[in-house]
Amino acid sequence: MPISELINLRQFLHQHPEIAGEETTTAEKILAFFANLKPDHIIENLGGNGLAFVFKGQKPGKRSLFRAELDALPIQETGEPSYKSQTTGKAHLCGHDGHMTIICGLGEKLAAQRPETGEVVLLLQPAEETGEGAKRILDDPQFEQIKPDYAFALHNLPGFPLHRVVIRKGTFAAGSTGLTISLTGKTSHAAHPDAGINPAQAIAQMLQTLPNLTEKLKTFALVTVIHAEIGSMAFGTSAGKGSLSLTIRAFDQVDLESLIEMIIEEVKRVASAEKLGCEISFVESFAVSKNDPKAAEIAEGVMKELGLAQIEKPEPFRWSEDFGLFSQSCPSYLFGLGAGENCPQLHEPTYDFPDEIIDTGVKVFEGIVRKVNG
Known part of the structure; x- marks a missing residue:
């Protein structure tokens, strides 16, 4: 032809x-x-x-x-x-x-x-x-x-x-995965946030710590925050749920898997300290x-x-x-x-x-x- x-x-x-x-x-x-x-x-x-x-x-x-x-x-x-x-x-x-x-x-x-x-x-x-x-x-x-x-x-x-x-x-090309952390607390009146469990502090901590976990690896790795959400647009309500989504990538497969483990460990630690329910899901995973x-x-x-x-x-x-x-x-x-x-x-x-x-x-x-x- x-x-x-x-x-x-x-x-x-x-x-x-x-x-x-x-x-x-x-x-x-x-x-x-x-x-x-x-x-x-x-x-x-x-x-x-x-x-x-x-x-x-x-x-x-x-x-x-x-x-x-x-x-x-x-x-x-x-x-x-x-x-x-x-x-x-x-x-x-x-x-x-x-x-x-x-x-x-x-x-x-x-x-x-x-x-x-x-x-x-x-x-x-x-x-x-x-x-x-x-x-x-x-x-x-x-x-x-x-x-x-x-x-x-x-x-x-x-x-x-x-x-x-x-x-x-x-x-030749990095491995990567998308990861979403879903946090569940308890809503309360915005006048009494102490009566609820607001995930804002936990998400603020994760935004600071998770991207820096790459420093523990010897080869290139990157954690990119792509989306964060807390509560809803209700000014009388203290948020009771939130989520954080990241893309994780690395040039070495062992490092990629190690970084994912470190992220899971840190997320569970923060969620536990803040008394939050926590679910982690993965999407678009590439070796x-x-x-x-x-x-x-x-x-x-x-x-x-x-x-x-x-x-x-x-x-x-x-x-x-x-x-x-x-x-x-x-x-x-x-x-x-x-x-x-x-x-x-x-x-x-x-x-x-x-x-x-x-x-x-x-x-x-x-x-x-x-x-x-x-």
Whole structure:
């Protein structure tokens, strides 16, 4: 299929975005595309709307997995491409439409020339944006059929020149989680606050102490307060409930887990001292994306052979990627692909994936396939 057909596919996907957990039509479109490529095995409804396409070699060997994401964002697109999102309040503003298209392009290459050894798995995962999809896939009993020896993924990166590859040894992107602390006290008349239990003092303490817990760690970590609420707009009432929401991130998985434990301990200590009921809930949890040295050697060797200019990132990215969970479970490699220095940033309402990097992504992935699977 000429590259123009892949571009048409990408623009179709851009026009019909579906957010995390709703990716049924997107999955159907990808399934229809792969039907013509006759993979040796297809797994549907993997971890929700996920799909896996398996291309088998003649001889035994390694199983390599290449991942893209199905979901879009719940944001209104304000850019004006001719193929603008047709769904109000939803748009592909992270480039998952482009990542899917690259995997489809790789599927064409594998259909034209099967791998010599082992198996190549092309995985389309749901719910990347909410940090739920990778876990659902790894927990799905069907995943045992495609458990890889190596996993690879890319992410387009605005702010970097087109076609440049952005690489990093070790941690590529931070792990993170959202955390909400819900405190329950007792309302009373504002004239008699002593008759109630007001969570204001506890929240004030937590605002001071929780962000500073990162000082106990040796590597980068960050606690960002994103929301706080106490009581309600009733001037005659002393608040009886409150909540505090944070985003926690770190470059090291052990540090991330240690920081979460420290936060829970401190929250329970303060709540107990203030005689408050306390509940802690987590949302949008992402593991640290960690690059395996051997997988890095394979991928970066391919990039050099293709003559692609490499940018080595001195520090990991502070944002998180759901691919991190794959990287915690098998040797993996995540890299960036420059989307242009003047490209709007990811998740901005005017962002649009640059079609000219589809071919670059396909070439890197195919190069990796030929190195691992022949």
